[in-house]
Amino acid sequence: MNIVLYGVPAKTAGRIAGQYGLKEINSPDKFDASGTMVLVPPISTPRYLLAFYNAMLRHEDDVDAVIICGIESCEAASTVQYCT
Secondary structure (H helix, E strand, O other): OEEEEEOOOHHHHHHHHHHHOOEEEOOHHHOOOOOEEEEEOOOOOHHHHHHHHHHHHHOHHHOOEEEEEOOOOOOOHHHEEEEO
16 A cells, blocks of 8 residues: 655654554655555645656556645544545
């Protein structure tokens, strides 16, 4: 399973990775069949956002879930959205 976490605090991401036995990576270009998780901080620069979108397009078949956490209330379960 390969998961992308966007806007999730690093500490929370570490707990998720540990609980599910996922290897933490820093780029979608490093997805692995053994199960990985990439933590993406909020991106506000258009150039970096476009680069990230392009990387995700190259690996869209490898992504099992994208979890987006709103900055206002990341701890509230109702603000977390995911899709496959």
